[in-house]
Amino acid sequence: xxxxxxxxxxxxxxxxxxxxxxxxxxxxxxxxxxxxxxxxxxxxxxxxxxxxxxxxxxxxxxxxxxxxxxxxxxxxxxxxxxxxxxxxxxxxxxxxxxxxxxxxxxxxxxxxxxxxxxxxxxxxxxxxxxxxxxxxxxxxxxxxxxxxxxxxxxxxxxxxxxxxxxxxxxxxxxxxxxxxxxxxxxxxxxxxxxxxxxxxxxxxxxxxxxxxxxxxxxxxxxxxxxxxxxxxxxxxxxxxxxxxxxxxxxxxxxxxxxxxxxxxxxxxxxxxxxxxxxxxxxxxxxxxxxxxxxxxxxxxxxxxxxxxxxxxxxxxxxxxxxxxxxxxxxxxxxxxxxxx
Amino acid sequence: xxxxxxxxxxxxxxxxxxxxxxxxxxxxxxxxxxxxxxxxxxxxxxxxxxxxxxxxxxxxxxxxxxxxxxxxxxxxxxxxxxxxxxxxxxxxxxxxxxxxxxxxxxxxxxxxxxxxxxxxxxxxxxxxxxxxxxxxxxxxxxxxxxxxxxxxxxxxxxxxxxxxxxxxxxxxxxxxxxxxxxxxxxxxxxxxxxxxxxxxxxxxxxxxxxxxxxxxxxxxxxxxxxxxxxxxxxxxxxxxxxxxxxxxxxxxxxxxxxxxxxxxxxxxxxxxxxxxxxxxxxxxxxxxxxxxxxxxxxxxxxxxxxxxxxxxxxxxxxxxxxxxxxxxxxxxxxxxxxxx
DNA sequence: TTGTAAGCGTTATCAC
DNA sequence: GTGATAACGCTTACAA
Numbered sequence: 001x002x003x004x005x006x007x008x009x010x011x012x013x014x015x016x017x018x019x020x021x022x023x024x025x026x027x028x029x030x031x032x033x034x035x036x037x038x039x040x041x042x043x044x045x046x047x048x049x050x051x052x053x054x055x056x057x058x059x060x061x062x063x064x065x066x067x068x069x070x071x072x073x074x075x076x077x078x079x080x081x082x083x084x085x086x087x088x089x090x091x092x093x094x095x096x097x098x099x100x101x102x103x104x105x106x107x108x109x110x111x112x113x114x115x116x117x118x119x120x121x122x123x124x125x126x127x128x129x130x131x132x133x134x135x136x137x138x139x140x141x142x143x144x145x146x147x148x149x150x151x152x153x154x155x156x157x158x159x160x161x162x163x164x165x166x167x168x169x170x171x172x173x174x175x176x177x178x179x180x181x182x183x184x185x186x187x188x189x190x191x192x193x194x195x196x197x198x199x200x201x202x203x204x205x206x207x208x209x210x211x212x213x214x215x216x217x218x219x220x221x222x223x224x225x226x227x228x229x230x231x232x233x234x235x236x237x238x239x240x241x242x243x244x245x246x247x248x249x250x251x252x253x254x255x256x257x258x259x260x261x262x263x264x265x266x267x268x269x270x271x272x273x274x275x276x277x278x279x280x281x282x283x284x285x286x287x288x289x290x291x292x293x294x295x296x297x298x299x300x301x302x303x304x305x306x307x308x309x310x311x312x313x314x315x316x317x318x319x320x321x322x323x324x325x326x327x328x329x330x331x332x333x334x335x336x337x338x339x340x
Numbered sequence: 341x342x343x344x345x346x347x348x349x350x351x352x353x354x355x356x357x358x359x360x361x362x363x364x365x366x367x368x369x370x371x372x373x374x375x376x377x378x379x380x381x382x383x384x385x386x387x388x389x390x391x392x393x394x395x396x397x398x399x400x401x402x403x404x405x406x407x408x409x410x411x412x413x414x415x416x417x418x419x420x421x422x423x424x425x426x427x428x429x430x431x432x433x434x435x436x437x438x439x440x441x442x443x444x445x446x447x448x449x450x451x452x453x454x455x456x457x458x459x460x461x462x463x464x465x466x467x468x469x470x471x472x473x474x475x476x477x478x479x480x481x482x483x484x485x486x487x488x489x490x491x492x493x494x495x496x497x498x499x500x501x502x503x504x505x506x507x508x509x510x511x512x513x514x515x516x517x518x519x520x521x522x523x524x525x526x527x528x529x530x531x532x533x534x535x536x537x538x539x540x541x542x543x544x545x546x547x548x549x550x551x552x553x554x555x556x557x558x559x560x561x562x563x564x565x566x567x568x569x570x571x572x573x574x575x576x577x578x579x580x581x582x583x584x585x586x587x588x589x590x591x592x593x594x595x596x597x598x599x600x601x602x603x604x605x606x607x608x609x610x611x612x613x614x615x616x617x618x619x620x621x622x623x624x625x626x627x628x629x630x631x632x633x634x635x636x637x638x639x640x641x642x643x644x645x646x647x648x649x650x651x652x653x654x655x656x657x658x659x660x661x662x663x664x665x666x667x668x669x670x671x672x673x674x675x676x677x678x679x680x
Numbered sequence: 681t682t683g684t685a686a687g688c689g690t691t692a693t694c695a696c
Numbered sequence: 697g698t699g700a701t702a703a704c705g706c707t708t709a710c711a712a
Contacts, residue, residue, distance in 0.1 A: 007483060009689055020699045025691060035697060050479070055459040056396030057689035060704045067460075075421045075440075085416055088442070097456050100415075100440045102428070116437050119395040120407075120460065139390070143347060228623055257627055264629065283568055287597055289604065289629045349705055360683045365707060375681060397705035400688045 008049040017045040028053065059121040067097050068310060069117030070126040073105045077226065077254045078282045080128070083150070083303035087126060090307025096123075105225065107194055111136055118145055124310045126150055130159060131196040146313040146320070150306045152197055153324040160313065160320025162306050166197045169295045169327040170204030170249075173277060176293075176329060177247055178212050181337045182275065185209070186245030187221040188234040188255050198223075198251055201279060205249060220245065224255070231258020236266065239274070246274060246338035253278035253285045253294055260288055260334065271336030281330055290333030298325050348389040357385040368393065399461040407437050408650060409457030410466040413445045417566065417594045418622045420468065423490070423643035427466060430647025436463075445565065447534055451476055458485055464650045466490055470499060471536040486653040486660070490646045492537055493664040500653065500660025502646050506537045509635045509667040510544030510589075513617060516633075516669060517587055518552050521677045522615065525549070526585030527561040528574040528595050538563075538591055541619060545589060560585065564595070571598025576606065579614070586614060586678035593618035593625045593634055600628055600674065611676030621670055630673030638665050 014021040019038060026034045027042040034042075045051075059065045068091055072080040088098045099117060103110035114136060117125060124146035137159075140147050149161035177185065187205060190198040206216035220241045224230040231250060235258065238248055250256035256278030263270050270276055270290055278285055281296035302325055312318035354361045359378060366374045367382040374382075385391075399405045408431055412420040428438045439457060443450035454476060457465060464486035477499075480487050489501035517525065527545060530538040546556035560581045564570040571590060575598065578588055590596035596618030603610050610616055610630055618625055621636035642665055652658035 010691095011689080021690080022692085022700080023698060026698085029691080033697080038697080050482075052455055052459055054400065054689050056399040056461055057704085058691075059396035060394065060400065060706090061689080061691035063691090063704080074425075075415060076418070076425055077421070078416070078418065081416045085414075085442070085444075097453075098441070101438070102425070104425075113437075115392060119392055120439075121396055142390075228627065261627055284624070284627070287568065287601055287624070288627060350707095351705075361706075362684075362708075363682060366682085369707080373681080378681080394705050396690095397688085398707075400690090401705080401707040403688080403707095 008051045009054070010051075012049055013042065013045045013051050016049060017042045065121040065123055066095060067099060067120070067122050068124045068126065068314075069099050069101070069114075069120075069122035071101045071103055071110055071113050071117070072128055073103055074226070075100075075102045077228075078284065079226070079252060079254065079280055080151075082282070082299035083306075086300040086303030087307045088303075090304045091311065094307070094311045096311060105191065105195070107133070114140070118143055124148070124314050126306055126310060128152075129196050130154065130157070130161070131194050131199075146310060148306055148310045148313065148320070150302060152200070153322070154196075155324075157322050160309070160322065162302055162309060162323045162325065164297060164302075164325045164327050166200030167204040167207070169297075170201035170279065171208045172204075172327075172329055173279070173293075173295050174205040174208035174249065175211070176331065177249065177275070177277060177335065178208060178214070180247075180275070180335060182247045183214065183338070184243050184245045184247070185219055186238040186241065186248045187219055187251070188231060188238065188248060188259060189221055189223050189251040190226045190255070191223050201251055226252055226254050228254055228258035228261070231255035232262035232265075233258075235259035235262040235276075239266065239268070247277065247335070248274060249277045251279060253280045253282050253292060256292055256294070256334075257284055257288055260292070270334050273339055275335045275338070277335055281328075285330070285332070288334075292330075293332045293335035294330050296328040296330050298327070301325060348391045349394070350391075352389055353382065353385045353391050356389060357382045405461035405463055406435060407439060407460070407462050408464045408466065408654075409439050409441070409454075409460075409462035411441045411443055411450055411453050411457070412468055413443055414566070415440075415442045417568075418624065419566070419592060419594065419620055420491075422622070422639035423646075426640040426643030427647045428643075430644045431651065434647070434651045436651060445531065445535070447473065454480070458483055464488070464654050466646055466650060468492075469536050470494065470497070470501070471534050471539075486650060488646055488650045488653065488660070490642060492540070493662070494536075497662050500649070500662065502642060502649060502663045502665065504637060504642075504665045504667050506540030507544040507547070509637075510541035510619065511548045512544075512667075512669055513619070513633075513635050514545040514548035514589065515551070516671065517589065517615070517617060517675065518548060518554070520587075520615070520675060522587040523554065523678070524583050524585045524587070525559055526578040526581065526588045527559055527591070528571060528578065528588060528599060529561055529563050529591040530566045530595070531563050541591055566592055566594050568594055568598035568601070571595035572602035572605075573598075575599035575602040575616075579606065579608070587617065587675070588614060589617045591619060593620045593622050593632060596632055596634070596674075597624055597628055600632070610674050613679055615675045615678070617675055621668075625670070625672070628674075632670075633672045633675035634670050636668040636670050638667070641665060 010021045101113040153163040192198045209216040222234040278294035285292040350361045441453040493503040532538045549556040562574040618634035621634045625632040
């Protein structure tokens, strides 16, 4: 019975094909270094026995796994989904496997997962954002794990990275908002501590305000984890402030959508009574009514290029570059002029 | 310089602590089998050297990895996110690590990923739905990888599984729809081939129709992958059919939301001109306007219990049970009576 | 309680 | 082109 047969090893295949284990290994890894006749014989044995290489053994002997790990802050909303999908596809096309973990925006969980992935032999890692305990980067370097930072770009950074300038992008969005005539902006931000993207976006708004002679320190700001419910709660809170903001800018679309929902529940019309903006331009942004003014982030492009870059780093084709991607302002119905 | 030091092994730790590798191994795996004094000495060395066990070697020697794999059809929308998050938390609490892959609803990709995860030593696997080439189950059994099927329940199934009755749930929803007076239902379904959940939901609607003396074979049906855009396109198509459906039931919330968006773009009011229903009750369902009538699936509960069950199976506490979870009808504004 | 040593299943370096 | 054989880093009887 097949279920009694134990798991076949290289040795079993070699025996069945009447060759050495070295030859079987070659057939699997560099088929061209083996004469066709032998190869066919070996492959038949592989097939017949249902052989699958043991990954641990292979990793140990080859010091290479063709596996790349990615740790994203969350899978619960779509922010990283698109980019990750594209990343995965790019890796797959180059023969690599992607393993994903999510940290729930918790630094210690992330550190643990980085170790887990490295211990499992990940050749490379995709990390989101740059704010991280330095010891982690030391560890990664020590283990010579190729590491690429995504979702953020910083001029003159030394870390290989691909992303966009969160600061500049949010500044552009805020500038557009101010251009509509708004003087009272309220900000619902993600948790800024340990999150350079959130920090950059916040700073971008302040910059825009200052550039227009407005007082950035007066801006009401609520920090809360990126969840719809939190956006809703923060919005309600924000509407109590004095002076009441005429526009609520949100750190991402998820918060913004929560804010819009609460506005609706509170009987406030968007944008007649209050304007709302997001960031990311995930699918959600065009599903809600009214459609959300937001900053488009090239998720797919970023993911795909991240995949290619990481593979290139692994294969020595690239030393790890720093690439900046462009965002695009999406002016939609949720932003209007301030109420008269 | 620390970056010149090579990666420490058990041997290095043993040498540094002045004990054997066996003792170090014991300190790490069964600390109580080692006298405190030695343990302290060893742990200090571990710490000082920054030692991390090599996973491949450990897996090979111990034939156990405390790793569980999950393969979900997609990460691009939130359908599986909630459940997976809860699953992950449950595993983490029991000391297991979760590795996730997504198959893009493609059977061959899934098969490949199953092999990849098993080769990496996954002790157990979480799979979505039961439709799958039998050889996969044979393979899994042969490798004695504990496997749990989620998101679906079938009475009398022999596979360990946890889920809900897609057929009964959709039948209940359809019954509610018919109860509102609808005679012309259009269905926008996910791809049914190879997807028992989609198939069950379809059959459930047919059942409900028949139970009310309506002709199920006359129901217009469009099959399309679960994406917002596809839901929108299918809806437009559906509105051309004669007789025009008074309600469009969708295979899940993602399709439904796409349909709602298109309805709005076409100038059709929901539910005055046409009703729309979904399935899953993901967050999205209550974000859209009007809120979506749908079937609530206990995602978190399912994920959490799946995690516990799988660990129990691994640790011999459970032989693998078949558990059914209840869904709950959510009647919201997107469903109304048919237009006069 | 601790040490010795035999695997675990590959890959890679040599010879042949 | 192919075959021995030595790593690779760890766990686990078995001995001491």
